[in-house]
Amino acid sequence: MKHLLAIIDSIGCALVLLWRSAKHLGTLPRQFPRFIEQCYLIGYTSLPIVTILLFFIGCVLALQSGYSMENFGAKQFIGTLVGLTMARELGPVMVAILVAGRVGSAITAELASMKVYQEIDALVTMNIPPERILVLPRLAAILVMMPVLTIIADLCGWFGGALVSQFTHSISVDSEAYFTALKAYMKPHDITDGLIKAEVFGFVIVLVCCHIGLSTRGGPREIGASVTKAVVTSLILILVLDYFVTKALLLAT
Amino acid sequence: MTNPFTASPFVGKTFGVTVEHLTKRYGKTTVLADVSLEVRPGEIFCIMGPSGSGKSVLLKHVAGLELPTSGSVRIGHFDAADPATRNQVHLALVFQAGALFNSLSVYDNLALYPREHREADEAGIRDRVMHALQILSLEKAALKFPAELSGGMKKRVAIARALVMEPQLLLYDEPTSELDPVMSATLTEIIATLREQTAVTSIVVTHDSTLALNIADRIAVLMDGRIRATGPTADFKHHSDPVIANFLNPVIDLQNPRFKQLEQSHE
Numbered sequence: 001m002k003h004l005l006a007i008i009d010s011i012g013c014a015l016v017l018l019w020r021s022a023k024h025l026g027t028l029p030r031q032f033p034r035f036i037e038q039c040y041l042i043g044y045t046s047l048p049i050v051t052i053l054l055f056f057i058g059c060v061l062a063l064q065s066g067y068s069m070e071n072f073g074a075k076q077f078i079g080t081l082v083g084l085t086m087a088r089e090l091g092p093v094m095v096a097i098l099v100a101g102r103v104g105s106a107i108t109a110e111l112a113s114m115k116v117y118q119e120i121d122a123l124v125t126m127n128i129p130p131e132r133i134l135v136l137p138r139l140a141a142i143l144v145m146m147p148v149l150t151i152i153a154d155l156c157g158w159f160g161g162a163l164v165s166q167f168t169h170s171i172s173v174d175s176e177a178y179f180t181a182l183k184a185y186m187k188p189h190d191i192t193d194g195l196i197k198a199e200v201f202g203f204v205i206v207l208v209c210c211h212i213g214l215s216t217r218g219g220p221r222e223i224g225a226s227v228t229k230a231v232v233t234s235l236i237l238i239l240v241l242d243y244f245v246t247k248a249l250l251l252a253t
Numbered sequence: 254m255t256n257p258f259t260a261s262p263f264v265g266k267t268f269g270v271t272v273e274h275l276t277k278r279y280g281k282t283t284v285l286a287d288v289s290l291e292v293r294p295g296e297i298f299c300i301m302g303p304s305g306s307g308k309s310v311l312l313k314h315v316a317g318l319e320l321p322t323s324g325s326v327r328i329g330h331f332d333a334a335d336p337a338t339r340n341q342v343h344l345a346l347v348f349q350a351g352a353l354f355n356s357l358s359v360y361d362n363l364a365l366y367p368r369e370h371r372e373a374d375e376a377g378i379r380d381r382v383m384h385a386l387q388i389l390s391l392e393k394a395a396l397k398f399p400a401e402l403s404g405g406m407k408k409r410v411a412i413a414r415a416l417v418m419e420p421q422l423l424l425y426d427e428p429t430s431e432l433d434p435v436m437s438a439t440l441t442e443i444i445a446t447l448r449e450q451t452a453v454t455s456i457v458v459t460h461d462s463t464l465a466l467n468i469a470d471r472i473a474v475l476m477d478g479r480i481r482a483t484g485p486t487a488d489f490k491h492h493s494d495p496v497i498a499n500f501l502n503p504v505i506d507l508q509n510p511r512f513k514q515l516e517q518s519h520e
Contacts, residue, residue, distance in 0.1 A: 114354075117352060118348050118350065119353075119355070121313075121316075121318050121346075122346070122348060122352040122353075122354070125316050125317075125318065126345075126369075126418065127339040127370070128365070128366070128369045128370075
């Protein structure tokens with residue numbers, strides 16, 4: 001019961017933070033430099049790891065599915081399987097997990113340290129709402145960068161799958177056949193569903209990480225504890241939300 | 254260069270502070286118990302007391318960073334706990350450790366407030382920032398980052414940042430802690446000079462009796478969360494209460510040291 005109340009309290013506080021940030025939406029145009037800085041930190045600096053990781057996930061997916069599909073003569077559909085899996089599931093989920101680990105932890109560490117060293121109190125006494133300059137630009141940046149990262153992730157995964165399909169002796173599906181199969185069964189909503197999922201995950205990650213960072217109390221030790229809490233909470237939320245968002249999107253389709 | 258401070262509509266307006274029956278509890282611990290005091294507009298009021306007596310918590314209530322368990326704090330006729338008060342009163346708090354924004358240069362630390370409140374164009378902001386830096390002899394540090402500054406410089410930057418806000422109420426939390434005697438004296442002079450120049454009401458939380466006895470108009474001594482004494486500074490130079498006299502001017506007695514007395518009282 002105590003844990004349930006703590007979870008409800010936490011969700012409530014995160015929603016209050018969202019409401020307070022939304023109240024300053026009108027200030028976003030004049031916070032353009034902060035927004036660009038956050039886009040750089042969230043998007044550009046995550047790009048190498050997203051590219052490498054999703055490329056190899058595409059490779060492994062093609063390798064594993066090639067091995068299984070060969071048994072019932074469906075090798076020619078490897079492109080379809082890799083394409084749909086990357087676009088609908090692995091692309092958005094893996095990008096979200098990477099963003100939670102890389103960006104979410106950095107956000108919580110920065111805000112928690114600002115809280116512990118009284119920089120947040122200084123902002124409050126200066127009548128500058130922390131939500132306006134610390135939360136809102138990050139929320140806006142993640143909404144722009146998550147689809148970009150997810151599209152790049154999907155492309156990397158597809159190309160990884162194509163390479164493995166062509167150059168693995170036991171599979172030997174050439175890239176033309178691979179991409180023909182990928183295109184044949186891929187509908188625009190498969191891509192947009194993945195992008196919607198990525199938006200939801202990214203938004204939740206930033207909101208949770210900002211909330212946990214700003215509610216840090218105590219000394220430097222609590223900064224580490226907050227970072228761990230933020231990453232674990234984000235990962236749990238990504239996987240739980242994944243089920244419900246997928247279900248909702250399938251119903252909508 | 255014209256003085257950007259004298260042009261501000263806020264300069265000259267200043268507020269008093271009234272604390273009435275303020276009590277603050279964290280769980281079962283009472284940090285402040287029925288504290289009442291009045292700070293008059295334009296005066297330097299020092300709140301003294303030993304470590305852990307609740308001085309900084311009291312200051313945070315004045316700044317609106319803490320909410321009272323009971324009682325009230327008013328700035329002029331505005332409730333300090335109401336966030337809307339910050340729209341009415343220019344209040345600045347100089348934090349004990351400076352609380353400078355580590356990711357910003359000294360210049361940007363100072364420029365943040367006028368930029369966010371759109372109080373001037375970039376040229377006007379530059380004038381204000383450079384004037385504040387000039388008052389505190391920090392012009393050469395403008396492009397440095399907080400991590401590159403000494404403790405004394407950080408405190409001066411924190412005061413300069415407060416100054417850029419053109420405060421009507423200036424709060425200092427332990428401004429001379431962790432500083433060498435010369436730097437402590439310098440900051441004491443700065444606090445007194447700022448009051449002379451801007452007539453700003455200043456509340457200084459400190460356990461530095463040299464600072465308090467030299468520049469305060471009035472002093473309150475807080476012990477165990479309660480006001481032990483309050484009055485004009487002259488009263489505290491030779492106080493009749495032996496506990497306060499001992500706090501302000503402790504005698505070092507090597508024959509009967511205090512820590513031995515503490516050990517005996519715990520046994």
